[in-house]
Amino acid sequence: MAPIVSIVDVYKEYSLGKTLVPALRGVSLDVVAGEFISIAGPSGSGKTTLLNLIGCVDVATRGTVVVAGRNTAELSERELTSLRLNTIGFIFQSFNLVPVLSVFQNVEFPLLLQRKLSAPERRKRVMLLLEQVGIATHADHRPSELSGGQRQRVAVARALVGSPQLVLADEPTANLDSVTGEHIIDLMKELNERDGTTFIFSTHDARVMSHANAVIRLEDGQIVGREKPLGGAQAAGMH
């Protein structure tokens, strides 16, 4: 099976004033479609940078990043945006919903940008997703009227509504309490298992990690290990 993400010997440096700060130092990684992968590591280990490169919101300093068969280094800004719109879904740590739009409109937003579905089709699709994340009754609410967990459910629906092959989640549970975070991870896992959508999420929470098929461990911009996590039950029993 061809990998949906293929990263070969990637370096990423940020310039901080006059000094160059290396964020990734020769990372190579393959992710196969349908995986539910967690990227783990302490703060500053390069988790977010790696996700940004996979998510096509940033480009590598060196090395190749191939997403859904396209080498991101060869794509224009416009093509990268188009790739993000149609192939990748995003879930953010701070939910990042558009405050003036309703729950329904937030979820509908990527569909409007895709311009593939008619209004009734969009409505059907959005409502389906809202039901799947269990927030259909709040369709007309504004994000400010929702709890953190509810907001992240909306964000999950928004990430999935455009039928992406890959969903990236940067610390999706960091702003949530542990129970709610657990629910969000369960939801993501459920969608992964049902539709086969690939999920890559970063976290430093061991319990969240435990749900993943595989955990990529990052330290100082380098992958230090790829392992199967401990069983869910064991993880649950750890605290």
Added chain:
Amino acid sequence: MLRLLLQVSLRNLFRSRINLLIGAIIFFYTLLLVVGGAMLDSLLGSMSRSIVGTVSGHIQLYSVTSRDPMSIWPTMGNEPDLSPMQDYQRVEGAISKLPNVKAVVPMGINGSLITSGNTVDLTLAELRGVVREEKENGKTAELEAERQSLKEHVRQIVRVLHTDLGRATEMETTEARDPEALAAVERASSDAFWQGFDEDPYGALEFLENKVAPQLPDGDLVPLRYVGTDLDGFAKSFDRMEIVDGQAVPPGRRGMLLSKFIYEQYLKLKTARRMDLIKEAVDTGALISTDPELQRYVHQNAQQTREILLQLDPLKSEQAVRALRASLGRSDGTLPELLSAFFAVTDDNFQARYAFFYKELAPLLQLYRLRVGDVLTITAFTRSGYTKSLNIPVWGTFRFKGLEKSPLAGNISLMDIMSFRELYGYLGADTSAEIQALKQEAGAQAVDRTHAEEELFGSGRKVVAEATPGLIDDKKAFPGTAANLRRKDLQQRVFDHAEISRGVVLNAAVILKDPSKLKQTLREVRELSDREHLGIYAVSWQDASGILGQLVMLARLVLYVAAFIIFVVAMVIINNAMMMATLRRTAEVGTMRAIGAQRPFVLTMVLSETLTLGVVFGAAGALLGAGIVGWVGAKGIRATADIMYFFFSGPRLYPHLSISNVIAAMGIVLVVSVVSTLYPAFLAARVPPVRAMQTDE
């Protein structure tokens, strides 16, 4: 997608205070543009109505050979030096055929100083007339009574002069005054002089006329600016003109119509004029006790009673004394004292005294120095610089409706064009015929200047050369005019329209059917003049009205500059505010970009937000502006100074809103909003999608 943009824009409207600030700026800017635009448009409209409707018409025509450009209201009062049109009849014929032309009115503008009548001269002239009539037709009781009355009137005048001189000598050294003049007044005041009057009336009259009358200052010099025109055509074309006193000059007759403003201002008895001015001010709410100008009028009226004293003969003086004593409730007092006391009015007694003045005193007086029906002698400088006098009957007074109080509209009187031509130094048909006849009688012959020497001295023939005054050869224009025309009284003769249009015309007003097509018609007139070689310039009323037209332009310029400055200021503020708003929203914009929104989407989103802001707050501002204009328009703005009557084209300006004001204001506001947001929108579009990942909340 559009719906989404609109929704985002609308919902963002009231979300941040920055938007409210931008909205407020847009609101007040639109309000200002709508109200300011409507006010200025209305003002310019009324000003142009005043200019167009009084003398200028929509287009002014004048000869290309003129030395100065046409100017109806010239700067510094120097009339422009215009040459007569080559062939006005042809010009009128050709221009009148243009589809948008309603009328062409021939004109000429000139000015002169006239002396308003002098009581002593008039009284002496009347006395002389009576004396002459008695000599010629024998004495009658009636003439005797009239002679005595006039004599008494002259004595009264001399008494006033005597008192004046007595007062003057208290202040001056005796050397300052001609002792001979003093002696003459002493003599004229003596009983002996008047007892001897009837023995040698002509001698006595001569003495009074030459030695006494010159000591009484003459009446004022009144500047009289007049338009010589086809009076009939003028009245038809300038429909704001209306006759106030007297009647219009009958078609084809010579005559003048005096401006009612000039008539009141300069020719009315000054005391009466001041009473009128006080009355007018008091009626509009002013108080004598607080208004220094009114106090000045009252003071002048109380001090300057001589004009009245001179007019009253003993009989009338007695009547006046009786009436004044009754009115003032006094049993004694001389006429000067009584008049001074009477005119020292206060807020309490003014209305009663005003009524009393017109009811009791005015019938004893000549309120106007010149009466309708009188013949006015006008002495004017001709174009070539010598003076020319003409007697012209005054048929009446006129005014322009709504501009009664405007000195600008009121300083022009009207004259028939035949008289104008003569005063301007161009011979009328009759005058030139008369000169022809004289020349023939004298055996005169026109001599070309280059051959003058030869003609005069070369062959020994006796030739008298005479320079012909005037610049135009009327001989060619009026071949059939007979010399006997001159014998008829000039004032009685009737001339026809052909004479009006065939003679000299300096300029002409063109009245249009549709004034909005002014530019187009102006172009047509110019093309026609070129094609037919009419030899005329055509200028719009703005250009022809000199300083006033420039004032209109200036007012427009001021509004545009003001609008532009606010435009720039608004742009800078909105730009800054939008920059701040954009910087606050980078996470939101970054998220949209990460999710898959292209740059143009972000650009459009930010722009449509300000556009919505512009439409919503702009419409609100325009609405309030329309309300204000409507409210002011219903009430009207009162003209508080005389000059404003001309600008307002009446006593009140009623501003009205035209849809173009609103469209222009909204257009400008939307341009401002969009242009000032271009850079912030560009910045927003540059927000990198990575920004979505950076949590800084």
